[in-house]
Amino acid sequence: MKNIHVSTTVNGDEVEFVCPPNETLLDALRDRVGLKGAKEGCGTGDCGACTVEMNGEIVCSCLILGAEAQDAEIKTVEGMSTGDALHALQQSFIDNAALQCGICTPGILVAAKTLLERNPDPSETEIRYWLAGNLCRCTGYDKIIKAVQVAAADMRGA
Amino acid sequence: MNFPAKTKTDFKVVGTRVARPDGVDKVTGRALYGADFSVPGMLTGRVLRSPHAHARIKAIDISAAEALAGVKAVITSDDFDVPEDDFLRDVQDNCIARGKALYHGHAVAAVAAKDAETARAALKLIKVDYEVLPHVTDVDAAMAADAPVVQEGRADESVPEGCGPNVTNFHEFGHGDLEAGFTKADLILERSFKTEATHQGYIEPHACLATMADGRGDLWCCTQGQFFVRELCAGIMGMEASQLRVTASEIGGGFGGKTTVFIEPLALALSRKSNRPVKIVMTRDEVFRATGPTVSSSTDVKIGMTKDGRITAGDAQLRYQGGAFPCQTVSFGAQAAFAAYDLEAVRTQGWNALANRPKEAAYRAPGAPVAIYAVESVVDELCQELGLDPMEVRLKNAARDGTKASYGPTFDQIGLVATLEAAQAHPHYTAPLGENQGRGISCGFWFNFGGNTCVSLNLNNDGTVGITEGNPDIGGSRASISMMAAEELGIPYDKVRTVITDTNSLGHNDVTDGSRVTFAVGLATIEAARAAIQVMCRRVAKIWGIDEEAVYWEDGYAKPSGPNAGNFDPMSIAEIAAIASETGGPIAGHHEVNAEGAGVSFGVHLADVEVDPETGATKVVRYTVFQDAGKAVHPDYVEGQMQGGSVQGIGWALNEEYIYGEDGKLQNDGFLDYRVPVASDLPMIDTVILEIPNPGHPYGVRGVGETSIVPPLAALSNAVSRAAGIRLHELPMSPPKILKAMMSKG
Numbered sequence: 001m002k003n004i005h006v007s008t009t010v011n012g013d014e015v016e017f018v019c020p021p022n023e024t025l026l027d028a029l030r031d032r033v034g035l036k037g038a039k040e041g042c043g044t045g046d047c048g049a050c051t052v053e054m055n056g057e058i059v060c061s062c063l064i065l066g067a068e069a070q071d072a073e074i075k076t077v078e079g080m081s082t083g084d085a086l087h088a089l090q091q092s093f094i095d096n097a098a099l100q101c102g103i104c105t106p107g108i109l110v111a112a113k114t115l116l117e118r119n120p121d122p123s124e125t126e127i128r129y130w131l132a133g134n135l136c137r138c139t140g141y142d143k144i145i146k147a148v149q150v151a152a153a154d155m156r157g158a
Numbered sequence: 159m160n161f162p163a164k165t166k167t168d169f170k171v172v173g174t175r176v177a178r179p180d181g182v183d184k185v186t187g188r189a190l191y192g193a194d195f196s197v198p199g200m201l202t203g204r205v206l207r208s209p210h211a212h213a214r215i216k217a218i219d220i221s222a223a224e225a226l227a228g229v230k231a232v233i234t235s236d237d238f239d240v241p242e243d244d245f246l247r248d249v250q251d252n253c254i255a256r257g258k259a260l261y262h263g264h265a266v267a268a269v270a271a272k273d274a275e276t277a278r279a280a281l282k283l284i285k286v287d288y289e290v291l292p293h294v295t296d297v298d299a300a301m302a303a304d305a306p307v308v309q310e311g312r313a314d315e316s317v318p319e320g321c322g323p324n325v326t327n328f329h330e331f332g333h334g335d336l337e338a339g340f341t342k343a344d345l346i347l348e349r350s351f352k353t354e355a356t357h358q359g360y361i362e363p364h365a366c367l368a369t370m371a372d373g374r375g376d377l378w379c380c381t382q383g384q385f386f387v388r389e390l391c392a393g394i395m396g397m398e399a400s401q402l403r404v405t406a407s408e409i410g411g412g413f414g415g416k417t418t419v420f421i422e423p424l425a426l427a428l429s430r431k432s433n434r435p436v437k438i439v440m441t442r443d444e445v446f447r448a449t450g451p452t453v454s455s456s457t458d459v460k461i462g463m464t465k466d467g468r469i470t471a472g473d474a475q476l477r478y479q480g481g482a483f484p485c486q487t488v489s490f491g492a493q494a495a496f497a498a499y500d501l502e503a504v505r506t507q508g509w510n511a512l513a514n515r516p517k518e519a520a521y522r523a524p525g526a527p528v529a530i531y532a533v534e535s536v537v538d539e540l541c542q543e544l545g546l547d548p549m550e551v552r553l554k555n556a557a558r559d560g561t562k563a564s565y566g567p568t569f570d571q572i573g574l575v576a577t578l579e580a581a582q583a584h585p586h587y588t589a590p591l592g593e594n595q596g597r598g599i600s601c602g603f604w605f606n607f608g609g610n611t612c613v614s615l616n617l618n619n620d621g622t623v624g625i626t627e628g629n630p631d632i633g634g635s636r637a638s639i640s641m642m643a644a645e646e647l648g649i650p651y652d653k654v655r656t657v658i659t660d661t662n663s664l665g666h667n668d669v670t671d672g673s674r675v676t677f678a679v680g681l682a683t684i685e686a687a688r689a690a691i692q693v694m695c696r697r698v699a700k701i702w703g704i705d706e707e708a709v710y711w712e713d714g715y716a717k718p719s720g721p722n723a724g725n726f727d728p729m730s731i732a733e734i735a736a737i738a739s740e741t742g743g744p745i746a747g748h749h750e751v752n753a754e755g756a757g758v759s760f761g762v763h764l765a766d767v768e769v770d771p772e773t774g775a776t777k778v779v780r781y782t783v784f785q786d787a788g789k790a791v792h793p794d795y796v797e798g799q800m801q802g803g804s805v806q807g808i809g810w811a812l813n814e815e816y817i818y819g820e821d822g823k824l825q826n827d828g829f830l831d832y833r834v835p836v837a838s839d840l841p842m843i844d845t846v847i848l849e850i851p852n853p854g855h856p857y858g859v860r861g862v863g864e865t866s867i868v869p870p871l872a873a874l875s876n877a878v879s880r881a882a883g884i885r886l887h888e889l890p891m892s893p894p895k896i897l898k899a900m901m902s903k904g
Contacts, residue, residue: 020275036194037187039410041361042442046829049361077187086185094181097794100633100802102184103191103362103410125838132838135829137359137411138633140801141837143794 008069010035011079019066025059026050028066029076037077037106041135048134051107052076058114060133077106080113089113089151098147100138108134112148120156124149165789165851165858171645172857175794178637179655180408189408192365192380193439200367201230201270203428203438204277205421206284207448208259208266211514211822212293212306215259215266215286222283223269228276231432232284234267238427239396246393248483252517253394253423259288260308260482261514262823263447265420270428270436293514293822297352297456297479300324300513308512312484317509324512326484329492331565332505339471339503343462347540350458351532352888353871354815355451358521359806359834362410364449365439368425370395375402375429379422382412382630383669387419388661394423395430402426405660406630413806414520417669420449446827450519451816453478453487457532459495463540467551471503472496472564476529479511480518486510487518490525490605493565494868495533498552498574498601498760500561514822520671522803523604523864527810527871531889534600534872539885548599548876549582552762556601573786573850574601574760580846581762586782595768595779596880602761602868606861607672608753608854612665613682615643615690617745621732623647625656625686627679628667633802633863634795635675641791642680642857646687648714649731665750673861676791677852678753684856690747694734697741702726755854759861761785763804763869769882774897776812776878782844788852788860800866801843807870809835815890 003018010033017032029035029052038061041049045060052061053075080087089112092098099105108131115122115130122130127148128141136144183189220232235256241247250256255264267284271277292306299305300322307323316328340346366379375397381387384404392399409416421438428436440449456477462470474495478488488508495506506529518524541548556578561569581587581599591597614626625643629635640654647654668674695709698716702709708723709716715728738745766780783800790796813833817825826832851858871889879885884899 022275030194035187036190039191039362040193040439041363041410042829044442044828044830047361047442077185081186086182090182090185093185094177097175097178097634097798099181099184100795100798101360101362101409101411102180102189103360103408105184106187109185124842128837128840132836135359135361135834135836137361137413137806137834138802139798140803140805140843141840142801142843143798145837145842 004067006067006070008072008074010074011076021067023066024062025064025066025069026061028069029061035076035078039103039106048111049104049107051110051134053110053114058111077109080109087113088154092147092151092154096143096147096150098139098143104134104136108136108144116152116155120152122152165853166856167851169645171641171651172789172791173793175792176637176641176651178634179640180631180636191362191410192407195367195378195407196437197367197435200435200437201272201432202274202277203268203270203425203436204281205265205424205444206267206281207444208255208262208264210259210288210290211262211295212291213259213288214291215255215257216289217287218267219285220267223280226276226280226283228272229269229280230434231270231428232267232280233424233427233431237431238394241393243393246390249390249418250394250423252483253420261516263444263516265448268424268428270432295513295515295818295822297454297477297511297513300479300511301477301509308482308514312512321509325509326512327486327510329489329508331492333562334501334503336471336473336503336505340462342464342470344465345540345543346460346462347536348458348460349536349887351535353455353528353531354889355454356810356814357446357451357832358413358415360411360413360415363440363442363445364416364420366422366425367435367437368422368429369435370426370429371433373397373401375426377402377404377422377426378407379404380407380409380416382409382416382632382671384661385628385666386417386669387422390419391422391426395426403660403662406658409630409632412632413522414524414671415450417520417671442829443827446832447824448516450517452521452524453480453518455528457529459532459536461536461540463544465544467546467554469499469501469555472499472501472533474506474533476506476508477511478525479513479515481515482512483517484510484512485518487525491529494526494603495529496564497603498557499555499564500557501564504564522806522867526604527807527868530602530868531871531875535875538876549578549587552601553578569758571850571853572758572760573848576848576850577760577762577784577786580848581764581784584782584846586764586780591766592768594771594881595766596877598765598873598875598877598880600763600869600872600876602763602865604673604759604865604868606677606756606759607674608678608756609668609672609674610666610752611678611682612667612750613679613686614664615683615686615747617690617735619735621730621735622653625654625683626659626664627656628659628664629670629675629679630658632670633799634792635679638676638791638795639679639683642683643687646684647691647731648712673863674756677756677855677859677861680791680859681753681855682749682751685749686747689749690745693745693747697734698729700741757788757852757854757860759786759865761865761869763873765870765873765877767874767877767881769878769896771900774893774900776891776896778808778841780841782846783866784846784848785862785865786848786850787862788855789849789858790847791859793847796847796862797845799863800845803866804843804870805835805840807867808874811871811874811889811891813890813892
């Protein structure tokens, strides 16, 4: 199997890597690009721990091939903060204790960010359904939902 | 251990909601979990697993796999010596089958190759000659006299005559005259229950990276206890513990399931054989098939009650299957079953049995949820039959300070009555319910644990403090430990940094389990801080030229104790640290303890559900948890434990289960078919923390992590019985089962 050369943009940086045609975007990001923030929890798109943004949509990077990243715009949790300034969601997750073990946190943050970009004032139900693809086994989701609500209010300047 | 002084109740740092020290790493993706670490020259390890539930391994041919280009090592059980110790041998045999594959997914061989693709290809080249044997997966079938024998000769001396061949141990607890107790009852109910196994469902699959050469090893892994991993792996590898260093990564959830080893000895053996570092990461289906879910159970409960709600006698028989190796889990269930009640006559009997299923591992209060589900369901049904208020009945019978517990000891200071009263007074208990809705309550109990703990506290030259502890932080414990050190020393929380160290840097620490860390590591931290304070006071006494006893510590300063001691300006911890080298050298405090006095924990849950009469689906519409934390060191993380455990219990009650086919194969080994609760399934989980101090801890702390998974099973069952007018006696209460029961009721 011949490897494939991929040129893409990750968190605003132009990136090139070479990967086998059957390698997932998740593995390419982790093992070729060196960004370990996205995690593999299931490998079947059921847990959301590997969530990244690709061309403005959230995807399970375990279900996308690395080769599909050609000319794409990828955003991961590593791209959320600017310098030492955390994104409002990241800060809110810390302030509201919205993580325990933290393994699901990168995927949830990426998913929540895309929600707030589309809808700056989501209802609790909207947040719950938007995040229904991201499993968290520690928190019972309560504090996660609250953290998203608080971040949304912050971002609206409320 | 009882401290002479009354437990502390006035706090400056403890009880506040400070930011956790690992927060930034975890929200930026920088934190390193099990699968995130790599080293130069690393190989990929993968495991071949049994496609059969029960099969004799007649031969394994690994020659073709070994010959494949890029394959650096292939191992089978032949690459391990057989440990003399029964327990170690079981752990090893669970990691890689010897002679027989005992369950679907049991490892039979492993390979290390240059990459995952080569490793996968190599697995296909391994030829295993199996003789398929009859299997058993159901708990009652496994206990039958004519059941297929999972392992020969594993019954211990506790097993009574006449038990089936798979029963491995028997336990009995209780006191009083059962017969006399039942005679006093106005109503006696006898009910049987079944529960299916559930998995801890941590989002991070097991992962490890091993290097082994010249008899020395280094192991990086996601675990709840690096010291226990070292003990198990060193034993299995036949090496001195000192020659194996184990470092715990950040851990992506465990809930008890990461308290033992599955792939770690395989990675070490592959590394030994290939002379290269080897990393193994489990896939999700491997996690389901070959790590430890909880037990499945079958229970009979008989309870007698007077018409005014007094329980006169309680009797329970519990049968647990915990997979293909002996376990003791039913002992915890049998002890916990009636722990919430003050009973004159009580008996519990428990049998553990083998089955062709993965060996159970601890899961949050192991054994207790299913036992208490059965008891709390019968108590509730008695209340319904007798027309009694279920909260009043629980209050009337509740265990309290001085109660002789159903499992033997006498309770010290416990918070059950206060917890029940808080639930009764809460607006949730009297809130109106809608159509097809019902409210259920249940008590929960867990023992909690202390155990071996070792903490080192070092004063830095600038007056800040470094703490070294040995327990992986699974839910925010680093924050709690830093808080207790700051509290005791009288310095700000952000002047303390707590790190979790490898096995070479501290004495043995027990596993992060039993809700022990905030209690035991906290206790050792407070004592280590007190030891450092003593050193600091001694140094200051020397500087001031006065007696050591004439110096006392307050709010981060050494002060002269009254006018007789002399007139000296207080010295801050930073000032003391700055001149430490002139007063005798570095300043540290240590504490080593096998902590006792963990203090039991009680919780009460209120659940409102709505059952859809068309589909049988149950929706949780309101949920409130009341739990005694002793002292909530970091209330956010106490609430988090209460909420997280509740939701796991809700999943167990409504949907989660291991499903086996007739062929003995697990049919739902992924998150699509083993569906844990998602955000849209749930309401907010309200929490009420009670603080009845535990006299066994200087700050009154008791464990909080496990109790919260105990009540939801019965709370939901009791709520469903009121919402739908039917009571199921098995879990999970999935929509088809509820619908069937509703339809047969008409």
